[in-house]
Amino acid sequence: MSSTEKEMANNAALEDYSYTTLTLGVWRLLLPMESSSLPSFKLSLPTNLCLPWNEISEKLPLVALVWRFLTEIYFLDPILVILTCSLELGAGMDSVLMLYASTNLLKTVDDGLMKGHADVNAILRAMVIHIMCIAFTSTISWFKDQVTPVLETRVKLYFEEYMLNARLRLDIPTGADKNTKQKVSSSDLWRAFQYLTGTAQDIFEFSAQIMFILQQANSGLIFTVLSLVGPAIATSGYRIFLQPFVTYSDNTNYLRLRSLAQLANDESFREEIVSSDIGTWISAEYRKARENLGNVSDAHPQYTLGQRQNPIKRLLISVFSDLPTLYWAATSILYPNSFSVTSFAILQQHAKTLNYTVQSIYVKWSYAAKSCSHIQDLYDMGAVENKLADGDEAYPSSLSSDNGMAFELRNVSFAYPEGKSKDNAIKNISLKIPAGQLVVIVGANGSGKSTIIKLLNRLYDVDSGEILVDGEPIKNYRISDLRKVQAMLTQEHKLYPLTLAENIGLGHPAQVDNMDMIREAAESGGANGVIERQVDGIRTILNPVSTARSGHLDRHKHKKLKEIFDGLEKKAEVSGGERQRLVASRTFMRFFSGNIRFAVADEPSSALDPKGEHQLFQRLRESRQGKTMIFVTHRFGHLTKHADLIICMKDGEAVETGTHKELMAHGGEYFELYNVQAQAFADAVM
Template structure:
């Protein structure tokens, strides 16, 4: 709760004027509500005045009535103003929270994203946003006036009848203390668990729907149904316990309210019997109690709403407080890549909790404009090599330099914007083909986008589509074939025209008919820039300037295809011949 309130207060401070307007209007409206019972008592006394003419009694009653009407009108106007000002406050906070949380989540480390359900993260953000709206309403429009009513009513009653003030004060304190204790220590733990399972539902739904093609491929709809039924069942049990605790707490609060009401009415009768209060005073006491009762009754609901809001914001605040992982250093400057030389200088690296480092004192230089292939068994360190160049992870020792600039000392945006990536499994946005290709260079013209598509051998299939470049590709590009997705990724890289290019077997998903055309286009793309190619099929690296053979995190061999093939017991030769033999065997 402390963390949630601190988070909320930071956003309130950005809108101090709005907050002051809301608080001022609500407190004045509430004070008018407190004064109305006082004048209702005076109205009753005016009607019961003994020894006065009816005209005098009517005059005094009308005065009290006029004040009551004025107070009521003022209360309505002020409350309307306060509620209207809450709208820009809550919408502004919700907008800021959505934008800031999204920006923060976008910048979390690769490891964080690999270990998180996107559906669960979205649920945390959206649920937290709406919880902010409820939190503002509860604190500013409900609990603030309730606290003011209880304090001011107790003071007004205690000034005339100390015993009555004591009854109201003790009853209010007991009620609020019980309500807060139930909310924090009885309901909150159960609500936190039910919210966690609510988040799991979002993650389970997103996981199954995002992989629907796999579900259909294996006829696994019933399995996914059963998986969701299991999660929903556990959520239902947790939620039933939470709601039962809410109900029990509500009943307890009604018992306390009944006790307060009975005690207060009894004290009022005793004061009247002992000539310490007039009938108008008793009317004032009872009317005041009805006001206090309404606020007290609502306090229970508001405290529960507050507790629910806090529970629902907890995961959002945890997102905000989670470490970014890879951050720009203070004083980071934009990177300027000219030649594109990449140098690993005594680099050491290990993943997270892994005790054994992947790299120890790894040193290698890739000259600017050089085309280099990375080969080796799975897990040998090829992919990590290119991820470190992009600074998706930080090295644990040594440094990585591009044109003499340490990648840790430049802004990540400037670094990655000058490195074009073509992954083995291309990822596309559920946007138009033009937008997906244009992602490589914001602001590119339609002519530039089409030129890039032609270079990637994608223009022809795009032109055949009913909406051409304005065709939506579906989530993660599901409407396109694997080869078509790969060509769109290649077109994006052509358009980016970055000085450093990373390809993860960029032609592996293409059919044999278009592979030759794309390979020729890739050859053109490689010219004049530093290119690093992660090769799974070794035939694709034969024409490269240099090949680095990785083995258990070290570079076991380094040379051209011809040089490495001349080593009788070389790892590269062994890998190449084995793969060639597998291909011949498959052909036979």
């Protein structure tokens, strides 16, 4: 497809009556229709301060959530919250105090000039008051800066815990749903609190400023009104930066530049770039793309859109912002006896203070309104219902066997809810797995082997058919009870960003501090050698959380600091096979709980050599007492000879079931797989 055809297709895809598209430099900017017009001059109050009634009514349900949000923060530490808000309010009053102090000092000096001699005592008193106001506001600001970070940490960690718990309780299908993905961060919620309290603080400060200015002169009311006109109009220009938008670049030259820059700067490509000697080509292609881009700007599209506003509007905003000055100039002509440079300076200061406060109120109010959506997202997370309905029967039941879990699949079909394929992952499967049996599931990639395992563990519910556990529908049992008696070891299992001891110990959380049991599990999983090679042994964190940052370090002047930084939070290098040994040790730790009745090993040794895999499977088989155990593996030659039941999968169907001898005699799908894969594995082990 040519670039012109791509452009036409892109434009066609963007045709929609709910939004419009602007091309600004290298960017596409998508805006809702109601806010997509270019900036123009409109003498109207800011829309966010004058919401239509229907829009206000839509936001009313959020009031209860906002109140809940603020209440939860308050009860975290009432004294700390009250202290922080009081200091914020005190810091916000600095403008009024400084207005008072400056006005008092200027008037005292002006009185001395008018009388022809200075009142030293009065000036000194005014100066002392001025200095005291500065000292007071500075002290309040200092205390605020000490207290606010403490509350910020408390608030962020509290809501992070709330969101963490909300995520942890989700089952697999619910967690995979894009509508349940986390849409808000703890930082967003702290900012929401700041915007809400900041708006209230600014409104209080604004009211105090108005009251103060109104008392300054007979014309204070007129002056105050004129001082508000400019900022009221100016804030309408902020709409550009507060409206919803989507932006992306489809400029081929710009995208080419970014791709080449990533290729050159990403260390993961470094070795291949050097060995293939393609550096010259990258440089030449970058230069070509840069020249082709020409004078097209990559400035932020909202900034570019803001610069397109009508120049008349800019002129009028400047004129209206200067109305207090024009008014005072006119007053000096009409009433020259009442004019003084000092009074002019005072009112100029008042006008600037009001201007700043009005704009601050608008911005914080706008962000506070938008932050309500973050608060709603927070509590929506906690209200999500799992797609897997919990049962009410305890497990094990009176029908359960001490030998392990028994399964029966009756005409089971299933397709992954988040999958792109229209075909079922498994189709109309019916089979029985008696308690205590060793089962091997074989088949090509994508045949449905792992899907059966996930259904037996009730990570998903079947679309049709039924699964029975010990003669009862699996849906009837409490999910938490099923989880306690299951152990899964798969190639998808990862190491946690915790110590090696915890990585293994969390197989049995109640004994996570039992070092003797953890070392025994490590030995069973073949991970002792991995642990012994680490400097910190079992306390090693392979992938530590990254917290280290550096700034302004000169590699010549600050060599020691640079060395310290380079040595912080280094990752321990272990191979894929070593990681699988550690994960396997976690499974053996889980066996030590004594609760496990169903164990699964689903391709857990893909990174192990044949000998290592043979040893792992041997230890797993030795631990099968009281468990139904299922293996899923491509290298199954030695396993199938010990299996009570082999299930051969193909295209989502169980095409063959039986023992090794039965299926080999049948000469079907299993016979072919065994001869191709199992014999090669057996030869490698010998």
